Amino acid sequence: MSDDATDGDAGLGVLRHKRDATRYRILVEIAERQPAVSQREIADAIGVTAQAVSEHLGDLAEGGFVDREGRGRYRVTKEGVDWLISRTDELNEYLDHVTSDVLGDVEVETALADGPVEEGDRVALSMRDGVLHARSVAAADSGSADAGGATAAAVTSAESGRDVGVAEFDGVVDYELGAVTAVAVPAVRDGGSGAVDPARLRDLAADADLVVAAGTEAVAAVRRFDREPDVRFGTVDAVREAAMRGLDVVLVVVAGQLSAHADGLRETAVGYEVVDASRDG
Structure with missing residues (x-):
């Protein structure tokens, strides 16, 4: 199994990555049918070729998520079951978010x-x-x-x-989710805005739909390249909502607040990365 499907930063990798979504469905099919499993049956069930199923099964077996028990016989290992459970829990959390926050209580x-x-x-x-x-x-x-x-x-x-x-x-409104690029600014006692390269920050902000500052040091860092933040009080919910509505966000955030934003973004299908914009980076 690929790293982006197993590490804690993957979040909803099964939604963001077609490969992991396919492997998730293959594991479900094996778990339902094991031990006698036809690659053709799996292929027909999930809408891919038998050759693609064979290649995925090879990777799953190599990664320890599936055991081969002879021709046409496979069994999901404990590691495979654990991965399925973790990704199913993440999907359930996301569905709860969609149901309650996006659809459920909004009649108008x-x-x-x-x-x-x-x-x-x-x-x-x-x-x-x-x-x-x-x-x-x-x-x-x-x-x-x-x-x-x-x-x-x-x-x-x-x-x-x-x-x-x-x-x-x-119907469904057709648009792409935005992405978040997070730039951590040290607390003032650790150098504050002076530790951030303003030219690097300017380049990152150039193509963003929204530049958000979270914390006084972050506001100062943005102002160092002669720009006012579009949002001066960047809360976790505000950043997440902007990206969910299709905006690409550069989040300039005091280092101590970064983990809260990362935790909030992991609850969604929004992609994000943390970029080093320090003078020494």
Whole structure:
């Protein structure tokens, strides 16, 4: 099994990496059918070729997650079961997040109106700059949308650029999750903003949708390359929400707060990395 599927930083690797998602499904199929397991049956069940199943089984056996017990006979080892349980727990946590925080309690969502919207209109939904947008569509086109087929019903009226309530969702808004690049700034007693290379930080921030500072030393570090942070009080929830809504975030954070942000991001499918921007880095 690959490192990105087994180390603690993998988070929801089974969702982020196609290879690990395939191996997860192969292990589930073996656990359900063992010990007599046909590679063809697994391939048909998960929608890949028998050759791909064979290659994955070789890697799984080499990694100690599967035992071969003769031709067409496999058994998931204790290590394989432990890996399945850990990844299933992570998936359950993520599904709980989606159900409760994203879908469950939200009967009416808020969007920005792209043009006038009347209550009862069917609207096409899109995500831009981290904000949900709604555009009224003609009755003849009410079953489709220009944003991955996502539509909803307007429950309030709104002028262009104003907030509008939407409900009765159909389809999924098509957009990519953002990513978080975290830059740790030492506490002031350990050098503070002076320990960070402002040129390196400027380069990292150049392509970001959002530059977020968490802590006074972080604010000072951003200002050293003549920029004001887009967000001066970068909480864990704010950074996570921005990335979940498709924004690429550069998080400049006091070192002591970094672990809290990392823990928060590991609960989502958002990718993140910690970059060394120190003068000695």
